[in-house]
Amino acid sequence: MYIVTPEVPASSVRTMRIHRKHTGPTPWWHDAVICAFPARMNEDCLNAVSAYAQPLSELGFHAISFTPAKPDIVWDIDSSLAGCVSAFHQHNLKALLVLPGASLPTIDRTFNITEGITTLLTRVRAALTLGIDGIDLGMLDMPADVRGDIPDADADILRSRFSDLVQILLAEIGGDDNSPVLTAASPINNPDILRRQLEDDWFHHLRDTALENIPWDSSVLHEVLSKSFDVHDSVGQVNAWSYSALSHRPHYPAETPKAWEYDASSERRSAMIFFSLSLPGAVYIPWNDVESIFSYATHAAKTVPHTASDDPSFLSRIREALKIRSRYSLGTASFALVSGLPWAHSGVSVHVVSDVMVVLNTSNETVHVPDCHEFLISSVGTASLSENSVAVAPNACAWFKVARVKPIPSPF
Numbered sequence: 001m002y003i004v005t006p007e008v009p010a011s012s013v014r015t016m017r018i019h020r021k022h023t024g025p026t027p028w029w030h031d032a033v034i035c036a037f038p039a040r041m042n043e044d045c046l047n048a049v050s051a052y053a054q055p056l057s058e059l060g061f062h063a064i065s066f067t068p069a070k071p072d073i074v075w076d077i078d079s080s081l082a083g084c085v086s087a088f089h090q091h092n093l094k095a096l097l098v099l100p101g102a103s104l105p106t107i108d109r110t111f112n113i114t115e116g117i118t119t120l121l122t123r124v125r126a127a128l129t130l131g132i133d134g135i136d137l138g139m140l141d142m143p144a145d146v147r148g149d150i151p152d153a154d155a156d157i158l159r160s161r162f163s164d165l166v167q168i169l170l171a172e173i174g175g176d177d178n179s180p181v182l183t184a185a186s187p188i189n190n191p192d193i194l195r196r197q198l199e200d201d202w203f204h205h206l207r208d209t210a211l212e213n214i215p216w217d218s219s220v221l222h223e224v225l226s227k228s229f230d231v232h233d234s235v236g237q238v239n240a241w242s243y244s245a246l247s248h249r250p251h252y253p254a255e256t257p258k259a260w261e262y263d264a265s266s267e268r269r270s271a272m273i274f275f276s277l278s279l280p281g282a283v284y285i286p287w288n289d290v291e292s293i294f295s296y297a298t299h300a301a302k303t304v305p306h307t308a309s310d311d312p313s314f315l316s317r318i319r320e321a322l323k324i325r326s327r328y329s330l331g332t333a334s335f336a337l338v339s340g341l342p343w344a345h346s347g348v349s350v351h352v353v354s355d356v357m358v359v360l361n362t363s364n365e366t367v368h369v370p371d372c373h374e375f376l377i378s379s380v381g382t383a384s385l386s387e388n389s390v391a392v393a394p395n396a397c398a399w400f401k402v403a404r405v406k407p408i409p410s411p412f
Contacts, residue, residue, distance in 0.1 A: 012340050015352065019229040019280055019335035028094065029134070029181050029204050029282060030238050031331020032062040033322060036247040037287045040069040043080040050087035056290075059315070060322025063094035065136055065284070074099075074126040085130050094133035096183065099123055117165060124172055134181040134204070135173065139248050142187055159200075166201040181205065183240070185248050189213065191227045198235045205240035205282055212245045216260040216268065218349035218362045222337055225279075225351075229335065232281075239281030243272050246286035267380055270314065271360060271397040274379040277321050278351070278358045278399065280335050290318070313381055320377050324399060328354040343368055343389070352402055360397045367392045373400035 022030065035056055041049065049066060056064065066084075068074065074081060074097065081097075088095045099120065124135055166182070173180040181204035188194045189210055198206060210224045232239045242248070244261060257263075260272065269289060276283050325331060333354035344350050347363025356376065361367050368389035369375075375383045375390050378398040384391040392398045 012342075014339045015336045016339070017334055017336040018226050019233060021334040022280070022332040026332055027178075028062060031280070031329075032094070032282045033060065033277065033325070033331075034063040034065050034096065034282065034284045035061050035287055035290065036284045037064065037066040038246060038248055040067045042069040045069075046080045046084045050084045053087040053091040053093055057091035057093050059290075059319050060326065061093065061285075063096055063133065064088055065096040065098060065134075067098035067138070074123050074130065082130050085132060089131065095131070096134035096136050096181075097127050097132045098136040098138050099127075117168065120165075121168070121172060124169065128173065128180060132180060134183055135169065137182070137184040139185045139187065163200050166203070170202065183207070185209075185242065191231050195231045195235060198231065198237050205238065207240045207242040207247075207284060209242065209245070211241060211243045211272075211276070212261065213259050215258055216264075216362050218347050218360060221349055221360070221362070225335075226337070239279065240284065241276050241279050241281055242284045243276040244269075244286050244289065246288045247284045265395060267393075267395040270317075270379040271395055273318070274321055274377075274397040274399070275349075275358065275360050277325055278330055278353055278356065278397075280331055280333055280353060282331070290314075317377060317379065317381070321399070324356065324376055328356050330354055330356060343370060348392075355402050357400045357402045358397065359392050359400065361392050361394050364394050366394065369398070369400060370403075372403040374403075375400055 037049065039045075046066070046068070049064070053064070068081060085095045127135060169182055173182060183205035184203050185207040186194065186197060186209075188197055188208055194208055208228070210228055214220050214224050228239060245259075246261075260268065264272075273285060273289060276285075330353050336352045338344075338350040338352055338357075341350060344359070344367060345363065345365060347361065347365070348367045349358075349360040349362065351358050357373055359367065359369055368387070368391055371385070371388050371390055373390075376399040378392065378396060380393060380396045383398070384393075390398065390400070
């Protein structure tokens with residue numbers, strides 16, 4: 001049994017488990033950390049990205065998600081795409097190919113579902129020939145029956161056709177744990193609608209925008225996590241976390257001023273990355289947040305004014321965080337929210353996953369964590385030790401090894 005502050009009476013601390021540990025075989029996509037390249041890539045860009053396969057693998061990533069500039073490129077098995085996929089596989093990285101707008105409504109285009117099925121299947125089959133490990137349909141459009149601008153009868157037909165398409169694709173890519181996966185992103189935040197979408201369309205990963213759109217507020221964050229785990233666990237689906245809109249949009253999302261990401265400092269972005277890496281499930285990290293670690297050799301200009309990777313030590317911290325995530329199996333562990341801690345003031349989020357306690361400080365005041373918890377890593381670098389505690393600054397996320405409860409000797 002664990003309690004996060006041994007010197008405080010157990011009755012004053014509440015640990016609420018909201019997600020159970022995964023048991024049994026674990027397919028790679030259950031807890032994968034995926035680097036998402038949002039920009040569409042021509043052949044020169046694909047060749048350049050291939051050079052990042054080794055460093056990304058050594059960093060601790062499990063897969064790369066990327067979008068060809070022209071979806072028709074997958075029809076040519078001798079194209080640069082084949083070399084790109086081969087480079088990923090040589091370094092034990094899975095390759096997820098994004099084919100947005102091929103045959104379904106999306107954010108940036110609308111395609112007739114019925115007319116597009118043949119085209120999409122042709123592209124999917126060509127991709128599978130190349131050894132692609134997953135097909136990503138990109139950001140889906142709002143479901144027809146949710147939009148409100150389509151008659152109910154027509155909305156039901158479109159919804160049914162889309163579900164049929166997903167089933168066709170799942171049958172096409174195979175059905176065992178070693179088969180390619182089918183993934184997508186959903187604009188849905190409503191838990192009830194998302195639950196239905198998860199039940200109707202059995203994607204391996206269906207990312208939602210819950211973490212992308214929340215304010216920088218620990219209480220709201222706890223509410224979103226609780227709802228997300230409840231929805232996914234109730235239908236037996238794996239959480240696939242997308243903390244940043246940059247994982248599916250190449251430009252800074254200035255149109256969402258209430259979101260944590262709006263005008264975020266490099267410290268805040270770094271903290272959100274570390275927080276997301278502590279969560280059970282899969283995590284999508286946008287390339288924009290790691291690009292300055294490497295010499296980006298494509299023609300794409302840097303579009304984000306503040307990225308966590310502007311700090312040169314960010315590379316070593318991310319590598320260590322990914323090692324800890326693997327060592328403690330955070331991606332498949334139980335998850336519990338902790339409240340009632342005397343040292344965690346308002347604006348401080350504390351959760352326990354496996355043997356790791358994660359402290360995220362969304363307030364404007366430093367929080368002091370008792371040193372009975374062994375410091376592991378912080379999003380802002382080394383820990384600041386003072387008065388038997390570890391200081392976690394505002395806009396920072398720190399990981400600690402949970403202190404074990406020491407039994408009190410019996411007087412008898």
